[in-house]
Amino acid sequence: MDKNFKPYYAVIFTSTQRETLEGYNEMAEKMEALAKTQSGFLAMDSARNDVGITVSYWDNLEAIKNWKQQNDHLQAQLKGQKDWYSWYNVRICKVEREYEFSI
Numbered sequence: 054m055d056k057n058f059k060p061y062y063a064v065i066f067t068s069t070q071r072e073t074l075e076g077y078n079e080m081a082e083k084m085e086a087l088a089k090t091q092s093g094f095l096a097m098d099s100a101r102n103d104v105g106i107t108v109s110y111w112d113n114l115e116a117i118k119n120w121k122q123q124n125d126h127l128q129a130q131l132k133g134q135k136d137w138y139s140w141y142n143v144r145i146c147k148v149e150r151e152y153e154f155s156i
Contacts, residue, residue, distance in 0.1 A: 061095060061148050064117055066107045068141035077137050084129050091120050110148070117145060 070077070088094050088109060093116020099107040111117045120126060133141070 058150065062111045062114060062117060063146045063148055064109045064111065065144040065146065066105075066109075066141060067144075068105045069103070069139050070105065070137055071139050074137055076132075080129050080132065084126060087123070087125055088120060091123065092116055093119070114145070 085097060085099075088097060093112040095110035095112060097107065097109045099105070109120075111120070
């Protein structure tokens, strides 16, 4: 195991969208750019087909709490509930280990 590895946290946001998505892509881009400026933010991965999955990575739970309560993010959450999502689920996980493959 890598002795320099420091555990971190992943927020897994899984969702299904409604039919009308006016303004969604612009807001998603704005939230990604804003998240990158937050203390404790590490990275983000996202994919969407029938179900969307966005995983953001954070140094600690306090950083996640601060992001959830960030004013612009709160407004985006309300807009998502009102207009864009028919369902979503949020999971917060501690990453104890990681590995990857690449060619």
